[in-house]
Amino acid sequence: MAHPGTAAGIHAHTSADDDVSKRLLDSAATLSYDPATEIDWDAPLPEDGYGLNPEWSTLYGTRLWDEMTERQRVTLTRHEVCSIMTTGIWFEMILQQMVLRDQYLKNPASAEFRFALTEIADECRHSIMFARACEKMGVPQYRPAAVIAQAGRLFKATAKGELAYGGILVAEEVLDVMQRDWMRGENVLDIVRRTSRIHVVEESRHMKFARQEIRERLRGTGRARRRAAGTGIAVAAYVIVSSMVHRGVYRAAGLDTxxxxxxVRANQHRKAMMRTSSSHLMAFLGEAGLLNSSAAAVYRRVDML
Structure with missing residues (x-):
C-alpha cells in the first residue's frame, strides 16, 4: 500500500521506518525538558552577558565591530539572538502546520503518527520558551518582511513530502550548529545557554525524523522529482537564512544600518561560519540526490555552500 500523501506505488512505509519513530519516541520519553521549570526565569541578567558567542555575530571580524563599544556589542548580540529566536518561532508555526497536514487521517496507532504529534508538542514549548527569553532580554519581536511572511503562508499550505520535511530540516540543522556553540559560551547569558541546550537535545530527534521522512518519500523516485524538490528546498533555505537577522538589530545597537x-555582506568570517553550520546539511542533501546545480547556486547566495 502506498504511503498516504504520496503518489501511489512509488514506495511503501516499512517496518524499518516505524522502528526509527519508535526509537525517537523512547528518546522523548526519557530525555525531554519543560522550559517552564528548567529555566530560572526570575534570575537577573548580568549586564555584560552576550546574547550569543561574539564569533556568531554578523559583524564579528569587521572594522565596524572593532569600532563598537562593549555595550554596543552586548546589545547587538542580544538583539541578534532574539531575531533568530523569533524567526525560529515563525518557522516553527509553519512546521507544525505542515506536520499536522501530513499526518491528517493517518493511523493514530502508528509510531510515526505519535512521534509527529510529540514533535509538535515540543515545538509549542520551544516557541513559548523563545518568546519568554526575548521578553526577558527586553527585545521586541522582529518579524519577517511582509512578502516573506506571505511566502511562508503559501509554503505551509502547499509544501508536502520531501519538500516540507526538507524545509524543516534546513531550519533545524543551521540553528543546531549555532546553538551547540551558544550553550557552551562562557560569556553568553545563562538564559541563552539553557534554552539552547533544551533546543539542541530535543531538535536532534526532530532532525532524525525529518531525514527519515525525506528518505522514505524519495524511495523509488526519479531524477526529475529529486531535482524539483532539491531546488524547492534550496529556495526555502534562502528565505529562512536571509530572514534570520533583521536589519533592525543594527539600529537597536546604535549603528548606521x-x-x-x-x-555584513562583505564579512568573510560570517560566510565561513555559515558554511560550517551548513556542512552536515549539505552532505545529507548530496547523499539524498537533492543537491543539484540549481540548488547549489541558491545555497551559495546565502553562503551555505
Missing part, C-alpha cells in the same frame, strides 16, 4: 549591512 546601511554601513552595518554593507559590512
Amino acid at each position: 546601511e554601513r552595518a549591512l554593507a559590512e
